[in-house]
């Protein structure tokens with residue numbers, strides 16, 4: 001029996017990488033980009049030079065600028081930045097209705113404080129949603145390097161979806177805890193910005209390790225207070241992705257922080273999810289529960305200097321490590 005087609009909406013680095021690994025595994029995949037010129041270039045050159053240069057697109061991957069064509073598939077991967085997800089979902093609500101919608105973005109929506117699947121469920125009432133998240137750089141997936149991710153869905157049919165989306169190189173672990181998977185993925189980007197700042201400013205690797213550990217405590221505190229499972233946060237979508245993003249210069253969030261730490265201007269053209277997520281969470285949180293997140297938000301807004309941020313974090317009252 002022929003397996004269902006998969007539509008990927010958003011031809012950025014991650015969407016293209018997911019489309020490539022699925023197509024390479026023999027799946028029929030269509031990849032929607034909103035820019036017709038980009039689609040033409042992908043068709044003629046056989047690569048997505050703008051977002052994932054140097055990786056050939058398999059023949060069974062069909063780039064398209066017609067959203068209805070990609071959205072005809074029963075399973076759709078939505079791989080756009082979190083802050084643009086609502087616009088995509090609302091403008092294409094008719095085409096997306098009745099499909100399984102897998103959010104492939106990591107962040108919290110500014111203004112609403114909602115997570116990607118919550119945005120989708122608000123924009124498309126009754127939507128069957130899932131989230132694909134965890135430690136993976138798009139280029140690694142695209143090149144067929146071994147990768148493991150979390151597929152989280154609170155809806156029925158998770159195992160079937162897991163079987164449809166796993167490839168020989170991309171191993172998927174399933175959980176029903178979509179909340180925990182999304183909070184871990186969103187917050188690790190904020191902590192990665194802070195880790196970049198720490199190294200960029202020359203505070204050293206010991207400081208980064210401390211920051212990652214206390215950042216993880218912050219992720220656990222926030223997520224568990226909202227009902228996330230501790231094991232989700234200790235898994236790929238939480239701890240796993242925190243480690244990857246805080247320790248690699250391939251991470252845009254890390255590099256963004258590193259530039260700030262060095263006193264340089266970050267590359268404004270990149271998708272850096274942790275920026276808006278920090279502001280979204282800080283707007284709703286307090287510096288006792290979310291000390292690193294609130295400080296990252298204040299630093300990004302220019303409300304504190306780098307030295308003030310360091311001094312303020314270090315001079316807080318001493319506390320027990322637990323909690």
Ligand SMILES: NC(=O)C1=CN([C@@H]2O[C@H](COP(=O)(O)OP(=O)(O)OC[C@H]3O[C@@H](n4cnc5c(N)ncnc54)[C@H](OP(=O)(O)O)[C@@H]3O)[C@@H](O)[C@H]2O)C=CC1
Nearest residue numbers: 010011012013014034080081084088105106136137138271
């Ligand atoms: N890159 C990576 O290694 C990984 C990324 N992710 C996550 O994936 C998400 C996307 O990131 P990534 O792919 O890297 O980002 P990129 O910056 O590479 O690309 C974003 C893409 O989204 C497209 N887009 C934005 N709005 C819309 C819209 N309304 N309709 C259609 N397309 C739209 C952009 O199109 P246009 O070019 O026309 O603006 C662009 O192609 C983020 O949440 C990120 O955290 C997760 C794991 C790994």
Ligand SMILES: O=C(CO)COP(=O)(O)O
Nearest residue numbers: 134135136137251252253
């Ligand atoms: O989410 C990612 C790795 O898992 C990609 O990280 P950046 O968005 O920081 O590049």
